[in-house]
Amino acid sequence: MVEVTQGDLRAAVAAGMVSEAQAASVQALAAQRLAGAPARDDEAFELxxxxxxxxxxxxxxxxxxxxxxxxxxxxxxxxxxxxxxxxxxxxxxxxxxxxxxxxxxxxxxxxxxxxxxxxxxxxxxxxxxxxxxxxxxxxxxxxxxxxxxxxxxxxxxxxxxxxxxxxxxxxxxxxxxAPYETMAFLGRQDFDVMFDLWQGSRLAFTTLVFGLAAAAAGLWFDMRDPHRLGRYSASAFWLHLLAAPAIVNTLAQTALGLVGAAQFVAMACVLVVMTIFALVIDRRSFLTAGLGYLAWLIWALASRSGEGLDWPVVLILIGGAVTALGAWWVPLRARLMRVLPDFPGKDRLPPYAKGAL
Known part of the structure; x- marks a missing residue:
């Protein structure tokens, strides 16, 4: 007997034989039988x-x-x-x-x-x-x-x-x-000035705009494939991997330019906004791409302020948050999507379990 593959499902959707929702349900059933986990609750990644x-x-x-x-x-x-x-x-x-x-x-x-x-x-x-x-x-x-x-x-x-x-x-x-600023950055690695929005750096503004544009492009691809069966979703994955570090780098380096407790508040706001956005678009990759860099920035910020958070403490804080998000991603996203009011494109995002806790 011939086995039906993911490629067969994609071809069936393209031919109009089944809808995206029906194909996603078949995928979920197959994954549940094999591994006990619905396919639609995960983010496909294939090298x-x-x-x-x-x-x-x-x-x-x-x-x-x-x-x-x-x-x-x-x-x-x-x-x-x-x-x-x-x-x-x-x-x-x-x-x-x-x-x-x-x-x-x-x-x-x-x-x-x-x-x-x-x-x-x-x-x-x-x-x-x-x-x-x-x-x-x-x-x-x-x-x-x-x-x-x-x-x-x-x-x-x-x-x-x-x-x-x-x-x-x-x-x-x-x-x-910023051609000349870029060449200067490659020569001296001056993060404090080159990626600080408060300094009026063109390099900082350019990387921030790029990150936002890449996230917008990834979201556009995602909305064309909400059930994540085709190449649009896979294309969005790589764009989100670029968007997150570019946004985090600029905003976090700008936060480092603040004074006192404002540094920690700004850094926390960056992390919270990134997490909410990743949950809304259902992209773990967006959040993961910036976490390692963010952990380094938190440690650097604590060291600069003299309070001295060590690497193990930073890793425990970041690791605990990531583990909790990974374990309860689906119910957290469902609750967040139910709380959020209707906005343009909400119905074109990946579906969520409306009855989840």
């Missing part, structure tokens, strides 16, 4: 589907390294980058479009992005003059990379591409708003 994908990915890395090595013997960066682009796209037609393999597809899109970056970097360096500005050069390199990755996403529909698109978009925004 590979078996060791075969790891094996093929290793082979692809070796194969591409050998071919790129031959191309490098020509001593021409243009030839090297073009070979990388053609090779990545050619292999992706089989492993991404035909075989639907996750990890090999990630390897190929990373190779493609690197080849495009090398090509554009070579073109910029080859045509650089004394009148060529830093902003124009960065926009050419990262703007071109962004366009190339958008093309890849349109052709291959690979959700992981959104992570690379987001990073390229961040570099484009930095090139437009």
């Amino acid at each position: 590979f589907r078996g060791f075969a994908e790891i094996f093929i990915s290793v082979g692809l890395l070796i194969l591409m390294s050998g071919i790129m090595g031959l191309a490098a013997m020509s001593g021409d960066a243009l030839v090297l980058s073009i070979v990388g682009i053609v090779l990545s796209m050619g292999l992706a037609r089989y492993f991404t479009l035909k075989r639907r393999m996750v990890l090999p597809s990630i390897v190929l899109v990373c190779g493609y992005a690197l080849a495009v970056l090398v090509l554009l970097g070579w073109l910029v360096l080859s045509n650089m003059t004394t009148q060529t500005g830093l902003r124009g050069s960065l926009l050419t390199v990262f703007g071109g990379t962004l366009a190339a990755l958008l093309l890849w996403y349109r052709i291959f529909r690979l959700p992981f591409t959104m992570l690379l698109i987001g990073l390229s978009g961040l570099m484009v925004m930095l090139a437009v708003a």
